[in-house]
Amino acid sequence: MSDRLDLLVIGGGPAGARAALRAGACGLSVLLVDENPDAGGQVWRPLPVTFSRRNDAPLSAEARAGDALRRELRDAGIECRFGHKVWNIGSDLRCDVIGPGGSVSWKPRAILVATGTTERVVPFPGWTLPGVIGLAAATILLKSQNMLPGRRTVVAGSGPLLLAVANGLLKAGGEVAAVVDLASRGEWLGTLPSLLGHPALLLQGIEWQWRLRSARVPVYYRHAIRSVSPQEGGFKVLIGPVDAEGAPAQGGAHAHELHADAVAVGNGLVPGTDVTRLLRANHRFERRLGGWIARSDDDGRTSIPGLYIAGDGAGIAGAAAAGSHGEIAALACALDQGAIDSSSHARERAPLAARWARSARFGNTMAALMALREGSVRGIAPEAVVCRCEDVTRAEIDAAVRDGARDVNQLKAWTRCGMGPCQGRTCGDIAGGLVALQVGSREAAGCFTGRAPLRPVGLSEVAGEYTYADIPIPKAAPL
Template identity: 35%
Template sequence: MSEPKPRILIVGAGPAGIRAAELLAGAGLVPVIVDEAERAGGQIYRRPPAGFARTAATLYGSEAQKATALHRSFDALVAAGQVVHHPRSSVAAIADGQAHVIGPTGSLRIGFDRLILATGAMDRVVPVPGWENPGVYGLGAMQIALKAQGAALGRRIVLAGSGPLLTLLAVQLLKAGADVAAVLDTAPLAHQIRGFGGLAARPVFALRGLAMRARLAGLYNSGVTLGRIDADANGPVALVWHDSAGRERRTDCDAVGLGWHLRAETRLADLAGCAFAYDDAWRQWLPQADAMGRAAPGIYLAGDGLRLLGADGAEIAGRLAAGACLADCGMPAPDPGEDLRRLRRLSRFAGGLARAFPWPGETAAALPDETVVCRCEGITAGALRHSVDIGGGELNRAKSLGRVGMGRCQGRYCELAAAEIAAAHAGLAGAALAGRLRGQAPVRPAPVSALLDPAER
C-alpha cells in the first residue's frame, strides 16, 4: 500500500506562491493555496475584475508578459484540478499543523504536513504630522486602486517617500491621466548614487528606473524633508515640505500617498515558530531561513516575506522553497544551482536599493510629540515616549502600557517608526534594541466565531 501524499499548504498566490504551486503540481502533488485576493497574481501583478477594459500592457507596463504568463499558468492549474484554490481568504492563525482560515463562506481549518509561506510585503511608512487624516494612503493602496479599478485616489495628488514604487506609481498615475502635483523623495541624490554599484547588478532595471524618473521632470524632488499634511474636514489640502536647500514649500493637494519601499509581511512566520534577526540594511526584523527557504521543520518561506527581492526574486524563491519541500519529502527535486546563482545577483541589486533609498529612521525618532504614530489607536509620539519613561525602551512593554501597535493592523504601519522613537528616547543604540512586536492570532481582524471549534459555536 502506497504512502499518502504529503499535504502542502501555500499561503499567498503571488509570484512566489504560483511558482511553488507549479513545481509541486508537476511532481504529482495537489497543493492547497489560500490567498486574500479574488484572482491570483499578488500585489505586483494584481488583476482587475473580469471584463475590465484596461490591457495588461497598460496595467503592468514592461512586465506585462511576465504577469500574463503567471496568470495563465495558475488559471490552468486550477482548471485542471492540480491545485485547490481558496480565494478571498485569510489565514488568521496557525497551530498544531492546522491553518485557521476565514473566507467568503465562513471559517475552515486546513491541515498540512508542509507549509510554504509566500505572504509578500506591504508599504513601509514613516508617520508625518497629519497622516491620520482621511485621504492619506500608502503608495501600495493607491496602486491597488489604479490596477484593480482604474481609479486615481484624489484629484490632485502628492506622492512622498522613497524607493522604486514612488517613481513607478507616479508614472502610472500620469499615464492614467491623474493630476500628480509633486513627487517628494526623502533620499538625497548622494545616497542614490551610493547605491548605484549594487543597482548595476540589474542594469536594464536601473536604466528603466532612470527613464521613468526623467518622465517626471520637474515634478520630482530629491533630498526633501516632509513637514506636515494640512487638512480640513474633507481631508488633505496641502503638504508642507522643505527642499534639499532647506527652503519651505507648500503643495496644494487633496490626496497624499506615502511609502518608503517595503516591509516584509511576517506575522504568520512568527506564529509558525520561525527565528528572526534584525536586518541593518532594511532596518526591520526579517525571518531567517537557509538559501532554499527552510525556516523551521516543515516550514518554508518564499518571496518578499523572507527577502525583499521583488517579483523576479519571488518567482525564484517560490521554486526553491517548493524544491526544498519535495526533497524533504523524499521526492525528486530539480537542481537549484542556477536559481541560487540568480538569487545572489538579485540580492546585490536589493542591497543597492537599500543603500540608495534608506529608511529615514532619524526622522521617525525625532517626530514631534503631537504626531500620531499608531493610527489604529490614536497613539501620539508623546504618549509613546511617556510609556518608555515608565517601562523602558522595549517595544512590547510600550505596547502593553500605552497600546501602540495594538489596533487592527497589529503594528504593521507603526511598528518600525515606534521602535525608532522608543529606542531613541530610551537612549538605546539603535531600533534593533527595542525589539519587535510579537505576532498574535488572529493576524487579521476576525469574528470570534471563526476561532471557535465548530462544535462550540
C-alpha cells in the first residue's frame, strides 16, 4: 500500500463495503478493515473457509448477495485487511490495529465507521446460562456453521429476526418449541404499509408465517420470557403476557411453561458507537433508531473533522438501506478531499439518496418495532444479572442510583457495570434504561464514555517481541 491513505473504512458489512467501493471509484486510496475473516457483515456472513457447500444445495438470496459483494471488492482491487481488530484511535485519527501479523498502525486523512450493531437482550433470571443465546448468535450458527443451537428451541424477543431464526431452525431440521413475541398482532399489521414498496420482503414474511403454521409452531404475541431454569435434558422456560410498554401484565394473568434444550432471545439492536464515543463526537438519543447515535449530517459527517459514519451504526435502518448510506458517506468524503467536484457529487448522490429513502422506510419501521420499551426495563427482576461480564444485578444498579450515582459513568465507577471485556456493549443500553427510570431521562442517564481498547487485546499483542535490554532507561538525575 502507498504511503498515502485517504480513507480507512472500519467494518466490512453492506455499508462499509459499498463505501469502500464508491470511494475507490472516486479515486481515493482506501483500506477496508474488519475483524471477521471476510466481507459481508452479519447479514451476509460467509461460510468458514474450511467449510464447503454441497453442490446440490441451493444458495439463498443472502448468500448470493454476499458472494457478489465479496467478488466486487476483489475485482475492484480494494485493499482489505480481514481478521484485524481496531483497538485504538487517536484524536489525530491514527488507528492502532491488531492482526495475524501483530500490531500495525495507519494514519488516514479520514475514517468512515460502519461497525453495525450489537444485539440487545432484556435480562431475565437465567439468561446467562449456557444454551441461552442471542438471536444473532443463532443466526451465526445457522448461516456460518450449519449448526442448530439445540434440538428443540424457544425463540423469543422482538423484531423480524424472530421469524427469520424460527424459520432457519425449521429449514435446518430443528424443532421450534414456540415463538414468544413482545409485539402484538396489531403492531405487526401496522408494518404492512412500509412493506408495500418491497414485494420481495412481503412475500418472504408471508412464507415465514406459512412455514410456522404448517409446522404447528405456537406463537405467543405480546409475551416475554420471565425466567429460564435448568431441568433434566434442558430448560424450563417461564413466559407471561406483557402490556403495550413491555411490562409484565397485571390482573391475574398466568405464566405459561415451555420446555426446550435451547433458547434464542433478542430484543432488537443497538447502534455500534464505540469509535464515535472514543473520539468524543457529539451524540443524541433516538429510541426509535436504536438508542444513542452520533450526530451527523445527511451525508454521514460527524462533529469530528474527517470522521464519517454510515449504516446501522448511524441509526437502525436495515441492511437494504446500509449500502446506499455507505456510498453517500463515501461521496461526501470524496467531495471534502477534492476528489470530485460539487456537480459530480450532486449527480451521483441523488439516485443513492432516493434508494436509501425507499429502503430506510421499511428499516425504520422495523427499528421502531424493536425499540426498547420502558416497561420491559421496569419489569426486569431484581436478581437478574444486567452486566454479565462483572456479574452486576439490577438490584445492585438500583441501589447505586438510590445512593447517588446520577449517570451511567458514575454507576460504572461504583459497581463496575460496563468494565468487562465487552466494555458495556452488552449491558450499556439496559443499564442506561435502569438509571433513566430514577434520574428522569436517557439524556440525563447518559452513555458510557468510550475507552481504549475498543476490543480485548493481549499485552503481548500490543507490545510485540522485545527483551528487557530493549527498554530505554533514563539517566539518573544529578544529586
